[in-house]
Amino acid sequence: MKGLVIKNTGSWYTVKTDDGTVIESKIKGNFRLKGIRSTNPVAVGDYVQLITNQEGTAFISAIDDRRNYIIRKSPNLSKQSHILAANIDQALLVVTVNYPQTSTTFIDRFLAGAEAYRVPVVLAFNKCDILSEEELHYERMMMTLYGHIGYQCIKLSAATGEGIDRLLPLLVGKVTLLSGNSGVGKSTLINRLIPGASLRTAEISDAHNTGMHTTTFSEMLELPAGGDTVTEEGESRHPGYLIDTPGIKGFGTFDIEPEELTSYFKEIFEFSKDCKFSNCTHTHEPGCAVRKAVEEHYISESRYQSYLSMLDDKEENKYREAF
Ligand SMILES: Nc1nc2c(ncn2[C@@H]2O[C@H](COP(=O)(O)OP(=O)(O)OP(=O)(O)O)[C@@H](O)[C@H]2O)c(=O)[nH]1
Numbered sequence: 001m002k003g004l005v006i007k008n009t010g011s012w013y014t015v016k017t018d019d020g021t022v023i024e025s026k027i028k029g030n031f032r033l034k035g036i037r038s039t040n041p042v043a044v045g046d047y048v049q050l051i052t053n054q055e056g057t058a059f060i061s062a063i064d065d066r067r068n069y070i071i072r073k074s075p076n077l078s079k080q081s082h083i084l085a086a087n088i089d090q091a092l093l094v095v096t097v098n099y100p101q102t103s104t105t106f107i108d109r110f111l112a113g114a115e116a117y118r119v120p121v122v123l124a125f126n127k128c129d130i131l132s133e134e135e136l137h138y139e140r141m142m143m144t145l146y147g148h149i150g151y152q153c154i155k156l157s158a159a160t161g162e163g164i165d166r167l168l169p170l171l172v173g174k175v176t177l178l179s180g181n182s183g184v185g186k187s188t189l190i191n192r193l194i195p196g197a198s199l200r201t202a203e204i205s206d207a208h209n210t211g212m213h214t215t216t217f218s219e220m221l222e223l224p225a226g227g228d229t230v231t232e233e234g235e236s237r238h239p240g241y242l243i244d245t246p247g248i249k250g251f252g253t254f255d256i257e258p259e260e261l262t263s264y265f266k267e268i269f270e271f272s273k274d275c276k277f278s279n280c281t282h283t284h285e286p287g288c289a290v291r292k293a294v295e296e297h298y299i300s301e302s303r304y305q306s307y308l309s310m311l312d313d314k315e316e317n318k319y320r321e322a323f
């Protein structure tokens, strides 16, 4: 039997099978995944093979190849990492122009990381209900900026429900990683999208109270089935899931090489094709088409600054590694 892992608590995995049954499962034996040293071989979002047993539970006997996965490296130096989620279709980055203000550096770092993982990002501009005229103007400028680069932007209020009708269709049938700084309204949004979700979360934390601080657990929250969970091709798909994993602030960008960085800033990459040197870092080189585009306002100053700050990190790391 096949199924989708929707929850991971310690050594137990909750698997939703193709016919909609939910089965508590454990890993059979100690199978390892090629090339990954992780503390959890199976993660939410994995498609797995199950062998059911008489007690009504099951063994996970195989995992389908992953399209992608996000990991958190262990803070200690064991070189082990923890897989937070697999097979993500997209990320929803919740941002606010105020209360609290999300910095463009934070947004751009997140976007660059997502590009590195080839995960599309939708930007949700939340709390439009409490913004002043001036703040709304700034929000429009931000939405225009990121919209031009190619990111879908949705203006919404998780509190009042405004804009939710535009967001929902983007989530149907997809596994969406929910991200954003503390206080931007992620929990409020989840409760808006999935009535009763906070209640369930509370129950879960109660049940596992003792282990909460040591066990990282992830969960996919199922969106309520809408009327359109059948694709145009007539193939049915799941109603969509949200992954809300506390502690993920973005995609790991530690492995990005400085030469690669340009390609993770979509519009910078486009202009860089006209730079005189193919290995141009767009900092000081003559004939740099990127710096020219910044001067002529084809590339926004804030995006260029974010690029430079990420480049700086890389150089600094290199320096540290060298000594
Ligand atoms: N006015 C207004 N307030 C909102 C909106 N969305 C959330 N809030 C408020 O903002 C505060 C933070 O919201 P949360 O949903 O807890 O934010 P979060 O992103 O889950 O925060 P963390 O759990 O710290 O990551 C709460 O007081 C919410 O009521 C909104 O659209 N408009």
Ligand SMILES: [Zn+2]
Residues within 6 Å of the ligand: 272, 275, 276, 280, 281, 282, 283, 285, 287, 288, 289, 290, 291
């Ligand atoms: Zn250049």
